[in-house]
Amino acid sequence: MGELRGTHVPVLLERCLELLAPALGRGGRTVHVDATLGLAGHAEAVLDAHPETVLIGLDRDTEALAHARVRLARFADRVHLEHAVYDELPEVLGRLGYPGIDGILFDLGVSSLQLDAPDRGFAYAQDAPLDMRMDQTRGVTAEEVVNTYAHPDLARVLRVYGEEKFAGRIASAILRERERARITSSARLAELVRESIPAPARRTGGHPAKRTFQALRIEVNKELAALETALPAALDKLNVGGRMVVLSYHSLEDRLTKAALNDRVRSKGPVDLPVELPGSGPTFRLLSRGAELPGEVEVAANPRAASVRLRAAERLDPDAAQQGRTDRERYRRRVKAMHQPGAGSGGSEADPTNPGGRDRDGRRGGGT
Numbered sequence: 266m267g268e269l270r271g272t273h274v275p276v277l278l279e280r281c282l283e284l285l286a287p288a289l290g291r292g293g294r295t296v297h298v299d300a301t302l303g304l305a306g307h308a309e310a311v312l313d314a315h316p317e318t319v320l321i322g323l324d325r326d327t328e329a330l331a332h333a334r335v336r337l338a339r340f341a342d343r344v345h346l347e348h349a350v351y352d353e354l355p356e357v358l359g360r361l362g363y364p365g366i367d368g369i370l371f372d373l374g375v376s377s378l379q380l381d382a383p384d385r386g387f388a389y390a391q392d393a394p395l396d397m398r399m400d401q402t403r404g405v406t407a408e409e410v411v412n413t414y415a416h417p418d419l420a421r422v423l424r425v426y427g428e429e430k431f432a433g434r435i436a437s438a439i440l441r442e443r444e445r446a447r448i449t450s451s452a453r454l455a456e457l458v459r460e461s462i463p464a465p466a467r468r469t470g471g472h473p474a475k476r477t478f479q480a481l482r483i484e485v486n487k488e489l490a491a492l493e494t495a496l497p498a499a500l501d502k503l504n505v506g507g508r509m510v511v512l513s514y515h516s517l518e519d520r521l522t523k524a525a526l527n528d529r530v531r532s533k534g535p536v537d538l539p540v541e542l543p544g545s546g547p548t549f550r551l552l553s554r555g556a557e558l559p560g561e562v563e564v565a566a567n568p569r570a571a572s573v574r575l576r577a578a579e580r581l582d583p584d585a586a587q588q589g590r591t592d593r594e595r596y597r598r599r600v601k602a603m604h605q606p607g608a609g610s611g612g613s614e615a616d617p618t619n620p621g622g623r624d625r626d627g628r629r630g631g632g633t
């Protein structure tokens with residue numbers, strides 16, 4: 266392993282620790298999974314804060330794992346570091362002999378180590394071979410995607426994963442160029458993208474190649490497919506009182522996270538039934554109201570935090586979930602009664618399922 270290339274400032278660190286603390290600090294050997302270990306900034310802080318907690322750290326990048334191993338050496342007796350894609354979590358837990366976990370953090374996307382490495386091809390600002398694989402031991406490279414995909418497939422990748430308005434034009438330019446010569450470098454690709462975008466659009470929205478590089482990275486690493494499988498699998502592994510925190514950096518990741526959590530926090534039983542049918546109640550409660558955004562101070566200190574969206578949830582005790590449903594139903598009936606003719610004023614538009622308009626920790630969210 267060479268020198269550590271670049272540094273990575275953990276995003277929303279204090280908030281992540283605060284959210285995970287009730288689950289990890291409840292006594293005994295609690296188990297925390299860092300599904301995206303990276304350079305282990307979050308993991309180290311969790312291990313420092315919870316001297317009894319066992320950490321299982323996953324990363325698909327062997328270089329990140331090697332650095333994390335050095336950083337976490339002083340905790341070696343309670344750390345397992347695994348080279349795995351996070352959708353392999355159930356198999357990893359089975360192999361290590363942990364049936365359930367108490368905390369899990371997903372800090373999605375690339376690390377500064379990957380972005381800053383001059384030879385990995387993630388950055389449009391540095392010339393490098395077009396690789397972009399987070400796991401350099403397997404999978405197709407960005408060079409293969411760019412030089413072999415048919416026009417409609419390439420345009421779809423750029424449009425969907427990069428939210429690129431000029432996806433068709435960029436795909437056409439790539440196809441024209443590769444008839445002339447294979448595209449092998451990140452600088453050549455960045456130049457092609459810049460040339461394909463109309464001049465006025467080049468002056469807005471950051472570097473013109475930013476969205477194309479994001480899209481290729483997501484495609485090369487099959488990031489969304491892995492996340493879509495990993496989130497429900499991880500929720501299934503959480504013990505009662507266990508907590509999940511997810512940090513997303515673009516809308517597609519955040520949308521998948523929101524959908525996975527919403528699926529668990531809603532009752533699947535009939536709305537008007539005062540009691541929950543067995544197995545139909547919510548199994549989680551949200552700890553974040555909407556998506557939480559970073560503060561200005563953090564963004565000023567760490568530009569990587571600018572696009573972060575945090576969502577978190579806690580696994581409910583099934584009996585408490587039933588009680589919650591009964592309480593909510595009673596409250597709903599009381600509010601309804603207040604609106605009956607002759608019931609007096611008090612006509613505020615309270616949400617009967619959330620009387621205070623805030624979550625239990627009193628926070629308001631920034632997004633939907």
Ligand SMILES: C[S@@+](CC[C@H](N)C(=O)[O-])C[C@H]1O[C@@H](n2cnc3c(N)ncnc32)[C@H](O)[C@@H]1O
Nearest residue numbers: 301303304305306307324325326350351372376
């Ligand atoms: C943003 S960094 C994590 C940084 C870390 N929280 C820290 O404090 O240093 C994301 C890491 O997740 C890894 N990663 C991304 N997708 C993954 C996946 N599907 N499975 C496993 N690791 C993944 C990347 O290789 C990268 O090292």
